[in-house]
Amino acid sequence: MVSTFHGLELGRRGLTAGQASIATTGHNIANANTKGYSRQQVNNVTAQPLDTWTTGNVNPGQLGSGVSVESITRVRDHFLDRQYRDQSGTLGQWQAKQATFDQLETVINEPSDTGLNAAMDRLQGAWQDLANDPASPSAQAVVKERGQAFLEVAESMDVSMGAVLSDIERQTNAAVSDATEYLKQIDALNQSIKRTGTQANDLLDQRDAAVEQLSKLATISVIEDKGMYTISLNGTAVVKGTAGEETATTAEPDVAALLRSSTGGKLKGLADSKILAENQRTAVANIVSDFASANGIKEEDGSKGNLFIQNEDGSLEVNRSGDRLTVPENLETDLEPIKKSYQALVSELGAKSQSATSSIANYEATLQATDNRRQSVTGVSLDEEMANLIKFQHAYSAAARLVSTTDQMLDTIINRMAAR
Structure with a gap:
């Protein structure tokens, strides 16, 4: 037997679903320009039907009982998220290396009238x-x-060059500190999501934003288990997220060591940059030493201590005590390969810097394309939301009309029929 007030319940459920859809649409519109926000949608399902006897069939029929709001979820593509994180880390790695190339090129300052090559030419x-x-x-x-x-x-x-190395170390320390903070933030959000439930959409957005920032700094592995994230560095879990256990981070020193040995991201770029800067510094020092040795001749009296360029306690100095200098034998022959080595060093640095610039341009284009695809799925389109708003408004109005019509029917049955 169908309840007399069945129509009112149908209308009420329709109003509830329409109200939830309108509110969610408004939430999307309000956050259209919020960085990291994922478009949300209301997932409706048909409510449990009611069994009712029908003629012509020994089995009962089913009478619909309206709609139920099953969930309100984010619209995300996890494949695109993972692709974006990987590409973001690669771009961060090359950007860190390019910054070092720029610094080294500024230090070497070639070709110029004030660089080392010009100083060697002037001495020659x-x-x-x-x-x-x-x-x-x-x-x-x-x-x-x-x-x-x-x-x-x-x-x-x-x-x-020593200052460049110091700057790389400062950047590395800052990146490790930032990454550690992101790990703590992800861990805290894991715990909040576990307490709130896996439909805590805004918290999920905040966690994904923190994961994306972390992926720029280091290569990470993200595994989701019942809404919880487990973050691993080099195969070691540093944030453990499961639905049945308390989340925890590993000891900070271990995290710092794992971050510094990352296989990608800005930290990998900084590690490569440090090696590059050290090698560049050593190569220049060797060229300077070779060039000084070729010029470090004895004076006419043959005194061994009276070299033109001397090594005093590890520091090269010009010996100004002598009055007469003689041109070294085979000076041109000795200096030519040294100068060519320096020119090759400068050319190699320029080629590497140009290659890094091209790589950054390519990875930026790839990352932008991936982000565009991702935004087409998860981003908020104001035109689409306005169309949805009109659709949900009509659905809400129709449900309200159903309630009004049912109320009139009940008024007829209860009040007017009783009066007769």
Whole structure:
């Protein structure tokens, strides 16, 4: 037997579903420009039907009882999310390397009139002038001044490269600190989601945003289990998320070590940059040492301590105590391969920097394409939401009309029929 008030219950459920849909649409519209927000949708299902006897069939028929709001969920594509995180980490790695290339190119400053190559050319030119007039005091003085200028440029480059290495270390420490904070944030959100339920859409968005920021810094593995995230670095779980256990992070020193040994992301780029800067610094130092050795001749008296360029306690210095310098034998032959080595070093750095720039452009385009595909799924379209708003408004109005009509029917049955 169908209840007399069945129509009112149908209308009430329709009003509830329409109200939930309108409210969710409004939530989407309000967050259309919120970074990291995922479009939400109301998932309706047919309510449990009622059995009722019908003629012509020994089995009871089923009378619909309206609609039920099953859930309100985010619209996400986990495959695109994983692809975005991987590409974001690769881009972060190359951006860190490119920043180091830019710094090293600024330090080397070639080609220029103030770089090491120009200082070597000027010293070599001073020797040629001295060869043309060996007795000239001014030519003697110019050689010493050019030698001092060469050493000053070399020392300045070495100090600047040391500063680049220090900056890389500071960036690494900051990135490790940021990544650790993101891990703590993800862990805290895991716990909040477990308490609230797996339909805590706004908390889920915050957690995904933190995971994306973390993926830019290091290569991570994300495994979802009943709404909880387990984050692993190099195969080691640093955030454990399961529905039946308390989440926990590993000890911070272990996390820091795992982050520094990451196989991707900004931290990998910084680790590669450190090796690159150290190798560049060593290579330049070797070239400077070889060039100084080729110029470090003895004076006419043959005194062993009176070298033009001396190594004093690990520091190269011009010996200004002597009055007469003689041009080294085979100077041109000795200097030519050293200068070519330096030019090759500069060219190699430029080629690597250009390659990094091209890689960044390619990865940025790929990441943008992936993000566009992802936004087409999870992003909020105001045009679509406005169309939905009109649709849900009509559904709500229709449900309200059903309630009004049913009320009139009941009024007729209860009040008017009784009056007769």
